[in-house]
Amino acid sequence: xxxxxxxxxxxxxxxxxxxxxxxxxxxxxxxxxxxxxxxxxxxxxxxxxxxxxxxxxxxxxxxxxxxxxxxxxxxxxxxxxxxxxxxxxxxxxxxxxxxxxxxxxxxxxxxxxxxxxxxxxxxxxxxxxxxxxxxxxxxxxxxxxxxxxxxxxxxxxxxxxxxxxxxxxxxxxxxxxxxxxxxxxxxxxxxxxxxxxxxxxxxxxxxxxxxxxxxxxxxxxxxxxxxxxxxxxxxxxxxxxxxxxxxxxxxxxxxxxxxxxxxxxxxxxxxxxxxxxxxxxxxxxxxxxxxxxxxxxxxxxxxxxxxxxxxxxxxxxxxxxxxxxxxxxxxxxxxxxxxxxxxxxxxxxxxxxxxxxxxxxxxxxxxxxxxxxxxxxxxxxxxxxxxxxxxxxxxxxxxxxxxxxxxxxxxxxxxxxxxxxxxxxxxxxxxxxxxxxxxxxx
Amino acid sequence: xxxxxxxxxxxxxxxxxxxxxxxxxxxxxxxxxxxxxxxxxxxxxxxxxxxxxxxxxxxxxxxxxxxxxxxxxxxxxxxxxxxxxxxxxxxxxxxxxxxxxxxxxxxxxxxxxxxxxxxxxxxxxxxxxxxxxxxxxxxxxxxxxxxxxxxxxxxxxxxxxxxxxxxxxxxxxxxxxxxxxxxxxxxxxxxxxxxxxxxxxxxxxxxxxxxxxxxxxxxxxxxxxxxxxxxxxxxxxxxxxxxxxxxxxxxxxxxxxxxxxxx
Numbered sequence: 001x002x003x004x005x006x007x008x009x010x011x012x013x014x015x016x017x018x019x020x021x022x023x024x025x026x027x028x029x030x031x032x033x034x035x036x037x038x039x040x041x042x043x044x045x046x047x048x049x050x051x052x053x054x055x056x057x058x059x060x061x062x063x064x065x066x067x068x069x070x071x072x073x074x075x076x077x078x079x080x081x082x083x084x085x086x087x088x089x090x091x092x093x094x095x096x097x098x099x100x101x102x103x104x105x106x107x108x109x110x111x112x113x114x115x116x117x118x119x120x121x122x123x124x125x126x127x128x129x130x131x132x133x134x135x136x137x138x139x140x141x142x143x144x145x146x147x148x149x150x151x152x153x154x155x156x157x158x159x160x161x162x163x164x165x166x167x168x169x170x171x172x173x174x175x176x177x178x179x180x181x182x183x184x185x186x187x188x189x190x191x192x193x194x195x196x197x198x199x200x201x202x203x204x205x206x207x208x209x210x211x212x213x214x215x216x217x218x219x220x221x222x223x224x225x226x227x228x229x230x231x232x233x234x235x236x237x238x239x240x241x242x243x244x245x246x247x248x249x250x251x252x253x254x255x256x257x258x259x260x261x262x263x264x265x266x267x268x269x270x271x272x273x274x275x276x277x278x279x280x281x282x283x284x285x286x287x288x289x290x291x292x293x294x295x296x297x298x299x300x301x302x303x304x305x306x307x308x309x310x311x312x313x314x315x316x317x318x319x320x321x322x323x324x325x326x327x328x329x330x331x332x333x334x335x336x337x338x339x340x341x342x343x344x345x346x347x348x349x350x351x352x353x354x355x356x357x358x359x360x361x362x363x364x365x366x367x368x369x370x371x372x373x374x375x376x377x378x379x380x381x382x383x384x385x386x387x388x389x390x391x392x393x394x395x396x397x398x399x400x401x402x403x404x405x406x407x408x409x410x411x412x413x414x415x416x417x418x419x420x421x422x423x424x425x426x427x428x429x430x431x432x433x434x435x436x437x438x439x440x441x442x
Numbered sequence: 443x444x445x446x447x448x449x450x451x452x453x454x455x456x457x458x459x460x461x462x463x464x465x466x467x468x469x470x471x472x473x474x475x476x477x478x479x480x481x482x483x484x485x486x487x488x489x490x491x492x493x494x495x496x497x498x499x500x501x502x503x504x505x506x507x508x509x510x511x512x513x514x515x516x517x518x519x520x521x522x523x524x525x526x527x528x529x530x531x532x533x534x535x536x537x538x539x540x541x542x543x544x545x546x547x548x549x550x551x552x553x554x555x556x557x558x559x560x561x562x563x564x565x566x567x568x569x570x571x572x573x574x575x576x577x578x579x580x581x582x583x584x585x586x587x588x589x590x591x592x593x594x595x596x597x598x599x600x601x602x603x604x605x606x607x608x609x610x611x612x613x614x615x616x617x618x619x620x621x622x623x624x625x626x627x628x629x630x631x632x633x634x635x636x637x638x639x640x641x642x643x644x645x646x647x648x649x650x651x652x653x654x655x656x657x658x659x660x661x662x663x664x665x666x667x668x669x670x671x672x673x674x675x676x677x678x679x680x681x682x683x684x685x686x687x688x689x690x691x692x693x694x695x696x697x698x699x700x701x702x703x704x705x
Contacts (some may be wrong), residue, residue, distance in 0.1 A: 081703065083685070094544070099542035099543070102537065102538045103539045108467050108470060
């Protein structure tokens with residue numbers, strides 16, 4: 001099949017604007033070369049050796065974190081900027097939904113702007129006349145089309161921009177994260193319009209953060225990361241690879257957050273060892289402040305979160321097993337020891353709290369170093385960030401070592417249910433209520 | 443470059459509607475609206491008339507009424523200077539288009555020049571009746587030089603506009619520099635004084651180096667003095683303007699790819 005869009009070993013290098021780069025005419029004249037000062041001295045590579053082809057009539061998704069070069073790629077395809085090296089080939093008329101309503105003049109009416117915008121996008125006056133009613137109706141602006149554009153709300157502005165761009169009837173449609181412009185109903189209308197484009201054999205290049213859209217909608221996908229193509233091909237595979245990488249970087253973030261919190265709590269204790277409140281709990285235990293207190297006759301030296309395979313980590317999947325492992329060290333042999341655990345939501349709501357005393361387990365003796373593991377069979381929490389309290393204390397509650405909200409972990413879920421706790425559940429229906437093939441959901 | 447140049451013809455519809463938009467938007471929301479295009483030059487003419495007949499009367503023979511003589515040069519000068527000021531910043535203020543839409547950037551400075559040309563024509567509607575009233579303007583073949591002069595000025599202004607707009611993207615200083623240069627240029631051109639005065643003729647060679655001298659003189663000859671004797675200079679300037687336009691377009695084309703990043 002003939003490719004509609006073809007990028008071959010494309011790199012794009014931007015010059016960075018530092019203080020010195022902002023050349024003035026004077027400096028250019030003094031150096032007697034205008035073109036030389038235009039040459040960048042510090043550069044930033046937005047895309048590095050990216051190649052991909054989009055066959056005619058297919059829908060191609062580009063995903064990646066912010067700053068990964070997605071929009072640059074789109075601008076290259078649109079021809080707004082030129083690649084530094086490599087070639088970009090596009091066949092057919094392009095319409096780019098990059099910035100909607102770019103070129104609208106605020107002072108003149110929506111009607112006049114539709115005409116000028118349409119001409120800018122390559123339509124003739126007659127073609128716009130023919131499509132005018134359709135455009136206005138699509139934008140849902142029939143009442144306001146003769147008002148100056150400056151009186152429009154941002155949603156109206158975007159809708160009009162979208163309506164004009166989509167009615168250009170391009171062979172290749174470039175879409176940059178513009179579906180977020182309208183309300184739910186308008187978004188559906190846009191998606192319907194895209195589907196219609198697909199049916200008519202048009203090519204769509206879609207840059208988006210909505211991964212489900214890519215999975216549902218695209219024939220192929222590309223994952224860009226820091227200007228490098230990390231993976232391309234089947235959208236489901238590309239998206240899951242991308243998600244795994246996001247998870248890894250989130251994991252790293254959780255790790256640093258936790259390490260920072262522990263270090264800060266330690267520092268606080270060391271800086272003010274004589275201060276009475278350094279070793280005492282705060283007045284109000286329900287206040288969600290991080291910290292560490294206790295005289296440390298028994299000290300928690302390490303806290304590790306383990307996943308189902310026993311690997312330490314910070315990201316867990318809802319419903320899967322998770323263990324909290326406490327490593328403690330007793331300065332002297334001790335028989336008055338209680339281990340406690342508290343799980344808090346990011347807002348500081350206590351999701352669950354328990355200790356060994358409440359569960360009527362009383363260790364007879366603790367000598368030297370020991371491990372205590374709190375094993376959760378199924379982490380039945382909804383998606384979100386959670387914080388952990390861990391403590392060792394006497395039976396009467398006086399703490400040896402209390403770690404308050406120092407440990408952060410994240411629960412991931414593919415179901416977007418709400419609340420905190422997800423009870424184990426399933427739905428049953430009487431036979432006369434039938435469902436299509438079950439949704440793929442873990 | 444020449445392919446791009448040929449494209450300009452294709453974009454005439456776009457240029458047309460952008461010029462119309464500029465003119466419409468300029469007076470939108472004002473009470474007199476489009477009438478300002480007439481009222482502005484009319485008020486200016488009245489002010490000059492008052493100043494040069496009452497406050498500091500100029501009674502040079504052959505230049506009467508003096509305000510009208512000045513007006514013949516001021517109108518085209520206003521077109522020229524306003525065009526350049528607007529064209530210079532056109533790429534920067536139209537940055538959204540250049541960055542986000544596939545848009546032929548050279549259209550922006552050209553639109554600035556053309557929109558001001560329309561205003562110039564509207565100003566003529568004040569100038570010409572006044573000239574007829576004072577028996578300065580006669581229907582003759584002499585008037586055929588008028589479109590030629592306008593064309594030469596158009597090419598010359600567009601050429602400068604292209605160069606300045608492209609350079610201003612990279613050197614913002616030009617904007618402020620230009621403002622001062624235009625003031626100096628105005629006084630260095632025989633507009634508010636006549637090139638026939640003895641103390642001006644002394645420096646004829648210097649004045650001849652100023653391109654706008656020849657435009658101003660031709661306009662004055664067409665409107666005020668009668669037969670056009672300056673046409674050789676005008677045609678020479680026309681040829682030079684075409685060369686300047688090609689050079690300017692070449693420069694613009696070379697810098698084109700940098701616009702989307704530097705604007």
